[in-house]
Amino acid sequence: MFVLTASFLFATPQRATAEELLKARLAQNLGPISGLAIVANAKGIFARQGLDISVSNFTSGKQCLDTVLGGGADIATTAEAPVTAAAMAQQPIAFVAGMEYSDLKTMTAASAGIKTKADLRGKRIAFTAGTGSEVYTSVLLKAAGLTSKDVTLVNLRPQEMLPAMAAGSIDAFDTWEPHVANAKKALGEGAIPLETKGLYSETFNIVVTQSYLAANPAIVSKFLASLIEAEGWLKAHPDDAIDVIATATGMKRDELASIWPDYVYRVRLDDRILTTLKTHAAWRLETGNHPPGASMPDFSKVLVTAPLKTLDPARVTLEARP
16 A cells, blocks of 8 residues: 655646746656657657756666766656666665556677577677666576576677677677667668567656655656656657657667557556566565665555656556555
8 A cells, every 4th residue: 555645736737937947857868768758858848837857868777867866867767677776775766657668679690690599598698787688688598598607798888789799799689779770770681689579578767766756746746747748749649759759869760660669658657567676676686686685675665656646546556565
C-alpha cells in the first residue's frame, strides 16, 4: 500500500510570461527513448504547462541520474539499472513515472560468424556497465547456456561500440537503439543483428530526489502533465513525431521510422515497471553487483504514485506488492 504524504498542485495550464514559468533542469538521454520529453520541449508543451526546462543531454540514463544525485540537474530520464543501483545504495530517489519501454538488442560483426546465441561462446562482447545493457548481457548469456567466463566482456559506452566493431576489437555489442541501427547503416553487410526479440525490455523513466519532490511538487506535476500531453500529440501525429525526434537526436528520418515500432510510449506506473525493478535488483543480489550489505529495496519508498495519480488515476495500476 503506497502512502501519500504530500499534496500535489495541478491546474489547467494557462499562457504564462517568462517570469512566471517555473524553472527546472532536465538531464536527458538524447535518444528516442526520451521521445516524450523531446516532444514536450520541441513543441512548446513545457512552456504551455508553465515550465521553463533547461536540458542537458547525455548518452546514458546512468549519467543522467548521477547528474541529478550530484546536484547538477533536477529531473533525470533513466532506465531501471541506475534506479536499482541508487536504491540499493540508499540514495533518496523518487521514481515518479515510466514513459517508454523497448527491447535491447545485439549487433554482431559478420566476420565473427555468430548465427545463434550459443555462437557467442569465446567472443568479445561489448556492454555498458551500470545500465540495462549489463543486465541484458547477463540474461542473454543465460539464454545461450553460457556464463561470463565463456566470453570476453568489454565495458564500452554506447557511442564507442560502433567504432570498436569497425576496428575489429569486438565481435558483438549489446545496447539500445539507435546505436544498433547506426551500426547496420555504417557497416552494411559487415554487421548482422542477432535474434533476441523479447529477451529483455528496458524501461525509461522519470526520477527526481525525494527532497526535490517535497520542495517542488508543482514542478513535478507540471512536468508529468507535459509528458502526458506529449504522449497524446505523438500518438495523434506519428509522422510529425518521427520528424521531431529524428531532428533532435541527429538521426536520419528513415532510420528512425524503420525502428519506430520498437518504442512503446506511455506515461504510467504499472506492474511491468515494478517487475522489471525487482528482476533487476534480484540480478544485482545474485551477481554481487551491489553495495556491501545491500538487500532487496523496499520499492514502496522508491515508487511515488501521488503526482501521477493526481493527474490521471488510470495511469497508476500497481497491484503487486512493492
